Amino acid sequence: MKLATFNINGVKARIGALSDWLQEQKPDVALLQEIKSVDEQFPREHFEEMGYTVETHGQKGFNGVAILSRLPLEDISRGLPGDETDEQARYIEATVIGETRPVRMGCLYLPNGNPAPGPKYDYKLAWMERLRDRARALLALEEPALLAGDWNVIPQAEDAARPEAWVEDALFRPETRAAYRRIETLGFTDAFRARVRGAGHYSFWDYQANSWERNNGIRIDHLLLSPQAADLLRDAWIDREVRGRDKPSDHVPVWVELDA
DNA sequence: ATGGCAGCGTTCCGCTGA
Numbered sequence: 001m002k003l004a005t006f007n008i009n010g011v012k013a014r015i016g017a018l019s020d021w022l023q024e025q026k027p028d029v030a031l032l033q034e035i036k037s038v039d040e041q042f043p044r045e046h047f048e049e050m051g052y053t054v055e056t057h058g059q060k061g062f063n064g065v066a067i068l069s070r071l072p073l074e075d076i077s078r079g080l081p082g083d084e085t086d087e088q089a090r091y092i093e094a095t096v097i098g099e100t101r102p103v104r105m106g107c108l109y110l111p112n113g114n115p116a117p118g119p120k121y122d123y124k125l126a127w128m129e130r131l132r133d134r135a136r137a138l139l140a141l142e143e144p145a146l147l148a149g150d151w152n153v154i155p156q157a158e159d160a161a162r163p164e165a166w167v168e169d170a171l172f173r174p175e176t177r178a179a180y181r182r183i184e185t186l187g188f189t190d191a192f193r194a195r196v197r198g199a200g201h202y203s204f205w206d207y208q209a210n211s212w213e214r215n216n217g218i219r220i221d222h223l224l225l226s227p228q229a230a231d232l233l234r235d236a237w238i239d240r241e242v243r244g245r246d247k248p249s250d251h252v253p254v255w256v257e258l259d260a
Numbered sequence: 261a262t263g264g265c266a267g268c269g270t271t272c273c274g275c276t277g278a
Contacts (some may be wrong), residue, residue, distance in 0.1 A: 009266075009267070009277085010266085010267050010268075012267085012268085013266080013267060013268090034267095034277085036267070036268065060268090060269080061267090061268055061269060061270095061275090061276090062267095062268080062275095062276065062277085112276085112277060112278060113278095114277080114278070152277095152278075166278095169278080170278085171278065204278075206264090206265075206277095206278065207264090207265035207266055207278095208263075208264045208265045208266090208278095209263075209264050209265085210264085211265095218278080220278085250265085250266080250277085250278080
């Protein structure tokens with residue numbers, strides 16, 4: 001199966017570009033972040049007519065995640081466990097029934113956390129601790145599983161065109177990178193880094209200051225694979241071309257192909 | 261050194277994002 005994680009920055013604003021991309025690339029599964037829509041306003045029928053099963057976890061104005069799948073979905077769960085008071089819609093999980101085997105997928109929109117330090121940064125780090133608990137539970141299944149989405153984490157200096165500009169930022173502070181590493185080192189494989197080494201590979205370019213034209217990007221959209229999913233990895237790549245189209249999101253799709 | 265763009269709701273400004 002071919003699947004992509006894609007922060008679309010608003011489903012209403014992106015419906016044209018997203019539909020074009022789906023029809024061209026035909027992902028079996030699209031894990032979407034920042035739908036910026038409540039569930040009732042999400043254009044579900046539009047994507048169903050394109051052959052997708054649609055599961056959303058939205059909220060008004062901001063955040064929101066969704067799973068679009070051509071393959072059957074089972075056992076949908078909405079929200080990241082661990083804090084009943086958290087009202088932000090940033091996590092949805094489902095089992096995708098592949099042709100040869102099922103794959104459990106968590107679709108996440110990790111908090112930005114700026115300004116740091118401060119309450120938003122505290123929320124980010126607390127959210128990452130809850131995600132680590134969920135990651136541990138997924139690994140305990142000992143089955144193909146992945147955690148994919150907009151992590152809002154620059155894992156290493158090579159993942160930013162100008163790392164020096166990010167040292168104080170919530171996306172790159174040492175505590176952020178350490179928290180990300182604590183999840184990865186539980187036993188996950190960064191799918192993209194399993195296939196491509198070196199600097200210069202980004203998944204986000206700011207709308208401001210001609211970041212795209214200057215290739216001033218950062219790599220913050222990641223797919224982490226359980227060992228059983230990593231065994232199925234055929235390929236991984238970033239669809240950078242999408243950023244140069246009309247009315248683009250500020251993020252681009254990051255892909256994996258799995259033998260499933 | 262700063263801000264620059266884009267989307268959305270509280271809409272013709274303010275907030276958030278990264």
